[in-house]
Amino acid sequence: MVSVTQAQRGTFTEPTSNVTHSLQPIDEMFMFLNYLALGSKQRDLADRYGVHQSTVSRIITTWSNFLYTVLGSVRIWIPEEKIRKHLPAEFKDYADTTVILDCTELRCQCPSSPLLQSETFSTYKSHCTLKGLLGVAPHGAVTFISPLYAGSISDKQIMRESGILSLLRPGMAIMVDRGFLVDDLVPCKIYRPAFLSGRSQMSACEVRETQAIARLRVHVERLIRRVKEHKFFDTEIPLRFFGNINQLYTVACLLTNYENGPLVKAWAKKPE
Numbered sequence: 023m024v025s026v027t028q029a030q031r032g033t034f035t036e037p038t039s040n041v042t043h044s045l046q047p048i049d050e051m052f053m054f055l056n057y058l059a060l061g062s063k064q065r066d067l068a069d070r071y072g073v074h075q076s077t078v079s080r081i082i083t084t085w086s087n088f089l090y091t092v093l094g095s096v097r098i099w100i101p102e103e104k105i106r107k108h109l110p111a112e113f114k115d116y117a118d119t120t121v122i123l124d125c126t127e128l129r130c131q132c133p134s135s136p137l138l139q140s141e142t143f144s145t146y147k148s149h150c151t152l153k154g155l156l157g158v159a160p161h162g163a164v165t166f167i168s169p170l171y172a173g174s175i176s177d178k179q180i181m182r183e184s185g186i187l188s189l190l191r192p193g194m195a196i197m198v199d200r201g202f203l204v205d206d207l208v209p210c211k212i213y214r215p216a217f218l219s220g221r222s223q224m225s226a227c228e229v230r231e232t233q234a235i236a237r238l239r240v241h242v243e244r245l246i247r248r249v250k251e252h253k254f255f256d257t258e259i260p261l262r263f264f265g266n267i268n269q270l271y272t273v274a275c276l277l278t279n280y281e282n283g284p285l286v287k288a289w290a291k292k293p294e
Contacts, residue, residue, distance in 0.1 A: 025084045044073055045081070053078065054085035058274060061253030083266055090269040093276040098165050099189055108161040112238060116213055118195040121165055122158050122242040123186070123202065125177055126249070127151040128170070128271070130259040144173035152259065154271065155184045158245045160238075167275045169268050177202050197239050215239070248278045 045053070053071055056062045057078075064082070068075040105120055113119055132150040133139055142150040151173030157166030168184035181187065181204050190196065195211035198204070205212060215232045249255070252274045259267060 025080065044077070045071060050081045051085060054082055054089075057082050058252050058254050058270065058277075061256055086266055086269040086273055089273045089276075093273060096276075098163070098167075098276070098279070100159055100163065100165050102194060105159055105161075108159075110161055113160045115234065116195065116197065116238065118193065118211065119160050119197050119213060119238075120190075120194040120210075121186075122160065122197040122239055123155060123166070123181075124199055124239070124242040124246065125153055125155050125180060126246045127153045127173055128255055128259055128267075129257075130173075130264075131261045133261060141172040141174050147173065149173075152267065152271075153180065155180050155186065156242065156246060156249070156275065157186065158242045160241070162241060162245065164245060164275055164279050167272050170271055178204055178207065181207055197235065197242075199239065213239075245278065248282055249275050252277075 049071065053067055056067060057064070062070075064075050064078045067078045071078070102120055106117060109117060127144055127147050128151060129147065130142065130150050130152050133142065139150060142152070144151040144153065152170040153173050153175055154170045155166070155168035156164065159165045166184075166186055166189070168180065168186070171180055171183070175183075177199075181202070187207060187209075190208055190210050192209050195213055196208060197213040200215045202212075202214065213235050215236045216228060254270065255274070263270070
């Protein structure tokens with residue numbers, strides 16, 4: 023592990039270091055998880071752990087970078103054959119679905135610059151936000167996490183810039199919300215609920231299919247809710263965190279693959 027102080031001093035290449043730590047690594051990690059999962063304030067953590075507030079800040083930055091590197095080194099994109107092997111019964115009519123995609127937005131402090139305000143302002147949230155694309159396998163595992171972008175970015179543009187297109191192949195299928203009009207971008211099939219404005223003109227079969235896709239697509243929203251159960255994201259993200267927010271967000275997303283059981287209780291493996 024390279025601490026922030028070591029990185030700033032350029033001493034991280036040395037085999038030994040004279041830097042002393044007042045907390046054991048296990049306590050530093052627990053502090054970081056307190057910060058992310060419970061939304062604990064840095065001043066409160068400093069009091070609880072008996073260290074200076076600046077030490078808390080350095081520990082949080084160090085561990086977010088460390089976990090971002092360690093957890094991020096594990097390949098989370100799942101091959102098609104493994105997806106089908108663990109496909110829940112609910113997806114039997116959409117068995118070629120490889121990933122369910124949706125965007126999420128995190129409220130952030132509005133920049134003072136009018137230009138930056140316009141870039142981060144989300145018309146959907148009526149507030150300045152950071153926006154990311156998440157992908158979840160049909161059985162509930164996080165399989166794709168994009169970087170965070172300014173809140174004004176469109177769903178189509180985030181699909182283009184996030185790197186998800188390079189993972190998609192003919193023969194696959196993705197499941198998305200009705201707002202993802204990306205048919206001209208992806209090389210595979212798209213399952214998407216129809217717009218309900220024309221429901222009166224839809225056949226009974228089309229209505230049933232729309233409802234079925236909507237029921238299955240809700241699993242990605244359950245996953246997003248799990249990510250946002252990390253209380254750090256409950257409040258506006260201050261501008262001073264922008265340099266580290268991608269690491270914190272990605273770690274929170276990756277931790278959902280380790281911290282939780284299946285999205286649906288019925289999917290849990292029964293003991294043999």
